[in-house]
Every structure is written in C-alpha cells, then in structure tokens.
Amino acid sequence: MMDTSGVPVDDLTRAQAKWELTRLAAEIKHHDELYYQRSQPTVSDADYDALKQRNAAIEARFPELMLPESPSKRVGAVPAAGFAKVRHAVPMLSLDNAFGEEDVRDFFESVRRFMKELKDDPTIPIEALAEPKIDGLSATLRYEGGEFIQGATRGDGTEGEDITANLRTLKDIPHRLHGEGWPVVLEVRGEVYMSRGDFFALNERQEAAGEKPFANPRNAASGSLRQLDSSITASRPLGFFAYSWGEVSEPIDGSQWAVLQRFKDWGFSTNPLARLCGSVEDVLALYGEVAARRATLDYDIDGVVYKLDRLDWQERMGSSSRAPRWAIAHKFPAEQAETVLEKIDIQVGRTGALTPVAHLKPVTVGGVVVSRATLHNEDEIERKGVRAGDTVIIQRAGDVIPQVVAVVTDKRPADSRPFEFPHECPICGSMAIREPGEAARRCTGGLICRAQAVERLKHFVSRDAFDIEGFGKKHIEAFWEDGLIKTPGDIFRLRDRRDEIAAREGWGEQSADNLLAAIEDRRTIGLDRFIYALGIRQVGSSTGRLLARGYLSLEAWREAMMKAADADSEEHADLIAIDGIGPAMAADLTGFFAEDHNRDIMDDLAAELTVADFEAPSTEGSPVAGKTVVFTGTLEVMTRSEAKARAETLGAKVSGSVSAKTDYVVAGPGAGSKAKKAAELGITTLSEQEWLELIGQG
Numbered sequence: 001m002m003d004t005s006g007v008p009v010d011d012l013t014r015a016q017a018k019w020e021l022t023r024l025a026a027e028i029k030h031h032d033e034l035y036y037q038r039s040q041p042t043v044s045d046a047d048y049d050a051l052k053q054r055n056a057a058i059e060a061r062f063p064e065l066m067l068p069e070s071p072s073k074r075v076g077a078v079p080a081a082g083f084a085k086v087r088h089a090v091p092m093l094s095l096d097n098a099f100g101e102e103d104v105r106d107f108f109e110s111v112r113r114f115m116k117e118l119k120d121d122p123t124i125p126i127e128a129l130a131e132p133k134i135d136g137l138s139a140t141l142r143y144e145g146g147e148f149i150q151g152a153t154r155g156d157g158t159e160g161e162d163i164t165a166n167l168r169t170l171k172d173i174p175h176r177l178h179g180e181g182w183p184v185v186l187e188v189r190g191e192v193y194m195s196r197g198d199f200f201a202l203n204e205r206q207e208a209a210g211e212k213p214f215a216n217p218r219n220a221a222s223g224s225l226r227q228l229d230s231s232i233t234a235s236r237p238l239g240f241f242a243y244s245w246g247e248v249s250e251p252i253d254g255s256q257w258a259v260l261q262r263f264k265d266w267g268f269s270t271n272p273l274a275r276l277c278g279s280v281e282d283v284l285a286l287y288g289e290v291a292a293r294r295a296t297l298d299y300d301i302d303g304v305v306y307k308l309d310r311l312d313w314q315e316r317m318g319s320s321s322r323a324p325r326w327a328i329a330h331k332f333p334a335e336q337a338e339t340v341l342e343k344i345d346i347q348v349g350r351t352g353a354l355t356p357v358a359h360l361k362p363v364t365v366g367g368v369v370v371s372r373a374t375l376h377n378e379d380e381i382e383r384k385g386v387r388a389g390d391t392v393i394i395q396r397a398g399d400v401i402p403q404v405v406a407v408v409t410d411k412r413p414a415d416s417r418p419f420e421f422p423h424e425c426p427i428c429g430s431m432a433i434r435e436p437g438e439a440a441r442r443c444t445g446g447l448i449c450r451a452q453a454v455e456r457l458k459h460f461v462s463r464d465a466f467d468i469e470g471f472g473k474k475h476i477e478a479f480w481e482d483g484l485i486k487t488p489g490d491i492f493r494l495r496d497r498r499d500e501i502a503a504r505e506g507w508g509e510q511s512a513d514n515l516l517a518a519i520e521d522r523r524t525i526g527l528d529r530f531i532y533a534l535g536i537r538q539v540g541s542s543t544g545r546l547l548a549r550g551y552l553s554l555e556a557w558r559e560a561m562m563k564a565a566d567a568d569s570e571e572h573a574d575l576i577a578i579d580g581i582g583p584a585m586a587a588d589l590t591g592f593f594a595e596d597h598n599r600d601i602m603d604d605l606a607a608e609l610t611v612a613d614f615e616a617p618s619t620e621g622s623p624v625a626g627k628t629v630v631f632t633g634t635l636e637v638m639t640r641s642e643a644k645a646r647a648e649t650l651g652a653k654v655s656g657s658v659s660a661k662t663d664y665v666v667a668g669p670g671a672g673s674k675a676k677k678a679a680e681l682g683i684t685t686l687s688e689q690e691w692l693e694l695i696g697q698g
C-alpha cells in the first residue's frame, strides 16, 4: 500500500495526489462522524484542521482531481435521528480558519484583489467587524410577523434538526421581536452556549445523580439543547448570542455592525466584545486583547471572527460551497496542561482495530476537567515513549478528546517499564496482527469477537446506514448478549420474537411494536446505504454513494466486486477509475468479498431485504446550472475571480479551456484563441453584459 501522508504537497505526483485526496477524504469523514454524531472526537482541532488544509492544498495544485465528495465541499454533519428535519432556506455555512497573523493578512489581501475598485485604489479602507468566536452550538431562529415560529440546529449546513421547543426555553431568545422595523420573515442566527459556572454546577448535579458528566461546556450545551424532552432543556441554563441572519423577506441594508445594533433593539443579546475595526492592524490588536481576556470570560471561546462590514461587499464576495469568502475565523492556539498518565487501556472497534486510550489523573485544561486522552495507535506510543506512570503534557483544543503531546522524562518513576502493546485482543483473546503498512493492529476474531460484532451491528443501524430509530447502542449490546441478534440479518428476524422482546426488562408491548415497526420501515433500503452499512474498511457513506452511482444495482455491484479481485481484470480497472476510489480502497473492497462469512452475511440479508437500485438525484435550479462556462479576455464589471465565484454559486462549471463540452464562452475585449475556437465549434459566445443578463444580474 502506498503511504503518501508524509510527502510535501509540492512533491506529490498526480497519482499520489489522487490517492492522497481519497485517503484524506476518508479520514476527515471519519473524524466528522466521531465529532458530530457521537460527540467523541479523537483528534485535536489543530490536527483536524491540518488534514483539511493539506486536502485543500492538494486540491489547489490538482483542481481536476477534486473528489465529488471532497471534504472542502462539506460543512459539519448530517442531523441525528429523533428530531424533525428542517431544510435551511439559506445554507448555514462554516467559516474558513486563520491560524496566524499571516493568514489574516492574506485574507484582507484576497478581499482587495477580488474587488476591482479596491485593487485599483489601495487607499480604500477595508472595514471589518470582529467578535469572539463562541465555542457553542450554532442555531437559526425563524420569525414570521415578529413571532418566533421555528428554531433549528445547523446540522450539515443544508438540513438541521427542529429544536423549536427547546430553544423557546432560552431566556436570550425573544418569543416576540421587540421594537420595530424587522422584516416580516427574519431568520436570526447565532450561538447557543453554556457559561463555565453553569457547566461546573451541572456536572456536579450529573455526578450526584450517577450520570456521566459532560466533557466541556460545548458538549453540555449541545446535550442540553438536543433533548427530546424540552423540560430538561428548560432546566439547563443556556445563553444565546446573535451574530448573523439567514432568510429575510426584504433585504437587510446597512452594515454588519448596524445589523448587530438592530438585533439588540429587537431583543437579542450580542457579544459585548464585538467591535468595528478599520484595518487589518485593528483586528489583530483586538485579537490580542480578546486573547488576553479569554481566561477571565465566563464562556469558552476559540478564536475571533472577522467579517467584512459592508453588506454589499459580502454579497459580491459570495461563498464557496462550504464557507463565505467575506469572513474568517482567527483561531487561538491549543491549551496545554501537565498530569500523570495512570494507565493505558485498549479499546476494540468495528474493524477490529486496537486503539490505546490514556487514563489520566484528572486535570483542568482551559477550564475543563480532563481524565482521558487518545494515543491513536502503537507507533504513537512508541514515538512518544509514553509509559504508565509517566508525567505527560496534554493538549486540548476545542471540543475534542485531548491528546498526549509529550512525556516529561525527568519525572519518570524509577520502576517504569515500556508499554507492551498487546498481540491478543483484550476482548476475545484472538490474535491481534498488524498488516505491513498499516497503522493499526487488528483483532483477527471477526464476528466471534464481541467488540467487533457489537460495533458492526451498531454501525449497521446507525444514521447513515439503516437508521433504525430507537435501536440505540445499549439495546444492541443487550440483545447481542442475550443472543437475540448475532448478525445483521437477525435484526430483520426479530419480528418472530416480538413477545420475547416485550417481556424484557424495561420493554413492553408498545416499545417492542415501535422497534419492530422501525425495523420494517427499513426492509427496503437504498443501495448506497446498504453498501455503507456493510462496514467495509475505508468505505464511508460518501464512498457508498460513489459505488451505488457507479454500479446501480446490488447484483451488478456484487458481481463486479467478485471479478475485481483479479487485479488485471477489466472490473478492477473500472473500479479504480471511479473518481474517489484508489487502489487501497479497491483492495479493501475485494478483500471483503473474498471472505466467506461476509458473503454469507450478504446472502442472509438479501433474503430478508429489498435493496433498491440507485437513482440519481434530479438537478434543478438556475439558468446555468450544470452548464460549462469559459471566461476569456478582460472583464470590465467584475474581476475574473468574482465572475467565476458567481457562476459557481449558480451551479455552473467554470473551465479554463474551450472544448465541445463547453456551453458558453464569455468573451471580453482582447479575447483571442479561445473565442476563435468557440466560433469554430459553434459554441454560444456572450459579452460580459449578455452573461450578466443571462444570470439575471445585468
């Protein structure tokens, strides 16, 4: 297997870049799932951001290799089951990050380069609103005729969860807008947070009641807001700072700063540290001030956000599919602390990977008590030389499981011994082996391993897979222990054991029927979800969709995967020709089909289920959606980057060269060979003005 993770971006060959993008997409997706769906991240924000930066840098060098499911096109995670879904009329994007002064200066420079008049006249100041970045949970609040009618989480940015009833319990959220002058339809967006004082008090109550304490205020806010019973939310003190808006029935004019003032008039809290800055020097000075006050604030912040103050400039800069171009989040560096590592524990995951976890003497890092840290894998322990009993430096950045950064070797106890990574699975006792080129040592027990079997079943019913409502992790474990379900197919035979389920402790007729109904609901499943549910290594839900799109039916996919085991076959060539699937993933796919017990599981499932053929989603939208456009010559109204951004926002593909696939060539003065080629090929050529009229902006 190719390991390209250490190769500098500039040295990657095209083939390595393709492989590396696939690997990064899978890894980032994995961390996203841990972070958003299980609130259990295993890497620091800084490491996570480094992955995303590397991905973006490779995409910038090889734009044609960008995957359809590229992490740079995604924001956050899809909503959890249990709440109704809300489609955001205006997407809730995340922000691009800046990690140092240079990045902030680059941001201001990019704004200047983007807009022609700023580029031509460097004396025009770029004003920006700067405000602390609250480490909480984004929410959107919809008001119609001044009444609060719906509130939702961000979710994946396109679709969130309806948490109206819970948001109503927050004192900072007016049920009716105050004052006057608000648009008839107004979506106010902001951050829900829990103060540190309230967080500590809540954790004391949790522990007194024998419940698990929350890791940090952000998790506490998120857990409190996503209660199905809103009376629990009401009992938890949550605050809300308003900072932006979504859909509005009439355009909001003025400036970002002016809108914040209006939010206050309408009854919202805005952050008191927000300030209007006149230049990049001003925002950096404010950053320094906020960083110095950070420890004394009663809520967690993880940086300072800068937004262009002029709304017309925001509009012109527009957004990529992931983040607006007119704002940036300047992040704080991670916080560290010293403590004692008491022992190293091994956890076993769905694919059998043995993951070491450090148990720490509890210590406060950045206002949060930490008692566990991730050690990733065997090599990581070796590389850092971590031993039980060591004094270690741990680091916490944002909402993640903290990491062990280094060992304080002069505090090492005299009797300490190097950690011996087990070569047997601590759960089932099977051999745990490490394949060449693999970071993880894996249990070879397969389905006889309780940890793997249970984790696989949990994966099978999880949200992006079969999404069986009400079939949580505790039920899966208990059903597995009692022999009700051993394999995925058993789930669909539970209907024969209804009375047995109803008679279980904590169950009853009603809850048994509800579960069985939820299972019946999934007896027909889309091919993409089915593929993802199988839990094949490296095959996440985006790869599930790629494969479903490529093979359309279960029969076709299965047959092709069996034949693709032969690396010289046409089927193998077809498989790796799919954008987003590299040789390593192909090996995992064919490896999965080579195992008898995996084929048995599929046969068993096929007998219980209907796997629906994949249907491509329909495209609809703007007059230029799906069209390929080439800009050439000098543009007079917009810079090239603004024109490109606008076209992409409208769903067009912007290409650098004219071919038979080109739909429009937009030619300004001085257009040369491209315009000529367009004429030869009979492609519609437009002036800049005609183009603007076509997209309704003339």
Ligand SMILES: [Zn+2]
Residues within 6 Å of the ligand: 348, 425, 426, 427, 428, 429, 430, 443, 444, 445, 446, 449, 450, 451, 452
């Ligand atoms: Zn095992």
